[in-house]
Amino acid sequence: MDFRLTEEQEALRESVRDFAREVVAPVIAEHYEKHTFPYEVVRQMGKMGLFGLPFPEEHGGMGGDYFALCLVLEELARVDSSVAITLEAAVSLGAMPIFRFGTAEQKARWLPKLVSGEALAGFGLTEPGTGSDAGGTQTRAVLDGDEWVINGSKAFITNSGTDITALVTVTAVTGTRPDGSKELSTIIVPSGTPGFTVAPGYSKVGWNASDTHELTFDDCRVPAANLLGERGRGFAQFLRILDEGRIAIAALAVGLAQGCVDESLKYAKERQAFGQPIGNYQAIQFKIADMELKAHTARLAYYDAAARMLAGEPFKRQAAIAKLHASTIAVDNAREATQVHGGYGFMNEYPVARFWRDSKILEIGEGTSEVQRMIIARDLGL
Ligand SMILES: Cc1cc2nc3c(=O)[nH]c(=O)nc-3n(C[C@H](O)[C@H](O)[C@H](O)COP(=O)(O)OP(=O)(O)OC[C@H]3O[C@@H](n4cnc5c(N)ncnc54)[C@H](O)[C@@H]3O)c2cc1C
Structure with a gap:
């Protein structure tokens, strides 16, 4: 090892x-x-x-x-x-x-x-009425001759409205299975297709230099050949994509957590209080030591999940653990880094202010922390 x-x-x-x-x-x-x-x-x-x-x-x-x-x-x-x-x-x-x-x-x-x-390209899974419960998808796609006709809307879709966005993959209900459950499929919708509207960007708490939009599909027609993979495999497809994506989000969260250590270390050596750098005080040293501990252990968790995935082994539980742990400690580190910076930490010109605003979404996007716990518990047999 x-x-x-x-x-x-x-x-x-x-x-x-x-x-x-x-x-x-x-x-x-x-x-x-x-x-x-x-x-x-x-x-x-x-x-x-x-x-x-x-x-x-x-x-x-x-x-x-x-x-x-x-x-x-x-x-x-x-x-x-x-x-x-x-x-x-x-x-x-x-x-x-x-x-x-x-x-x-x-x-x-x-x-x-x-x-x-x-x-x-964007990935259109979440809808205004349903996120964690992705099986509750309402967007529908009906085959009309050799075209899919899509109606519905998607919420919070990253990279969906830039000048260089070429397409969005959209999950939609394409039928009903014999047991009455929804048949979900994924369809490629190129940007600029008539009936596909991209709303103006959201006003967000963080990730402000990234691109996020609500999308609507109003009798939006695309060729039948735009079906991605097999019809009815939409659910399995997005589960696979999200399992992998969680390792990537964990890595991103570890980066934010480590950035908090970098900035705090620098500031603790420069900022003077009561005649000496604040980094001389054990209260500040312990905060930074804890931040480093958290970034390090979360890194090991995502390395482990990635290693299992690359070895072709099951990695669902480890990816959920990595994402849950890394996002939790990213929020912790952002809060503590702001504390180390005192009042300056509340000023947008300091990177830690951005880290603080950007950390919270890590506990929400690509599966909330509650969803990660559900995945872990399910994988343990509960
Ligand atoms: C900036 C940003 C970018 C995003 N980018 C994308 C993207 O590119 N593509 C995409 O498809 N989506 C994207 N999302 C959507 C994101 O993945 C969802 O917001 C997330 O999955 C949560 O769904 P929701 O917002 O509908 O919350 P909900 O599912 O409504 O959850 C609300 C609360 O209820 C809890 N909850 C729900 N069900 C249960 C349960 N069974 N037990 C216990 N608690 C539960 C949740 O954990 C949460 O705390 C993005 C979101 C944001 C904010």
């Missing part, structure tokens, strides 16, 4: 760490404040091959694996979570369903531009 990184993994981590510090850090506060999407950062991430990390070279990818993506997400989130979630959603929610379930034609049409970062 060895959790140390290979030379290649270390080199990838170093290069993304430099990129985050030199390219992301100087511009992100302004994007965050103005709620603008960092196209220039995304373009550079595309050139670095980050959108293609876990995809084979035949599709234009880098031939790496999902763990490499997680390492990159951790380093990005150490500086900024909007950029990290843009990459996470683009790869694990946007391109991955097409890679995993798409036909040869769908892969040839969409993957090259998605894995190069030239285009983004």
